[in-house]
Amino acid sequence: MAGLLHQVFKSSIWRLAVVGLLGAGGAVGAWYVMAQHEERALPFSLPDLQGHMHTIEAWRGHLVLLNFWAPWCEPCRREIPLFNEYHARWSKRGVIVVGLGADTEEHIRQTVEQLHIRYPVLLGEGAVFDVARAYGNRQGLLPFTVLVNREGFIVWRHLGEVKASMLDEQLRRYQGA
Numbered sequence: 001m002a003g004l005l006h007q008v009f010k011s012s013i014w015r016l017a018v019v020g021l022l023g024a025g026g027a028v029g030a031w032y033v034m035a036q037h038e039e040r041a042l043p044f045s046l047p048d049l050q051g052h053m054h055t056i057e058a059w060r061g062h063l064v065l066l067n068f069w070a071p072w073c074e075p076c077r078r079e080i081p082l083f084n085e086y087h088a089r090w091s092k093r094g095v096i097v098v099g100l101g102a103d104t105e106e107h108i109r110q111t112v113e114q115l116h117i118r119y120p121v122l123l124g125e126g127a128v129f130d131v132a133r134a135y136g137n138r139q140g141l142l143p144f145t146v147l148v149n150r151e152g153f154i155v156w157r158h159l160g161e162v163k164a165s166m167l168d169e170q171l172r173r174y175q176g177a
Helices: 002-008 074-093 105-115 127-136 164-175
Strands: 017-026 027-033 045-047 053-054 063-069 096-102 121-123 144-148 153-159
Touching: 017 164, 045 121, 045 127, 063 074, 063 127, 063 164, 074 096, 074 105, 096 105, 105 121, 127 144, 144 164, 153 164
Parallel strands: 063 096, 096 121
Antiparallel strands: 017 027, 045 053, 063 144, 144 153
């Protein structure tokens, strides 16, 4: 399907196709396929749970899998074990998984402890939504996942809950790049 969408939308900069919108008890999940149009990942600076500041530029030379999430987002919570698994499996191969939590430090910290998040988590409340918007999430929905290549370009975006097959495909595609 992605190949068909690529052909249909190849003249568009974003080649954006809205594929689904799911609602369940107030939690809304949507996902879309965006073209492999590369654009530079805009700089950001956010603190982790220990108060240390992190920037996207500091991870240049690695593949960076950014996952925007919030404690109140059920699809986000369902993804966390998958991101823990990918952190454990791919970190030795130059892939960095980073969670960007959109809530108060207290709520993020509680969720990190409850769900045993093992990868770096950055805080930012509303600033996380600003970064997500700058990285292509115009709808402001969560979860939102972005893959930034070793040269600092956004090469993949996904709005909504990710599946292992999606991450496998993207990481295999760009891991050698």
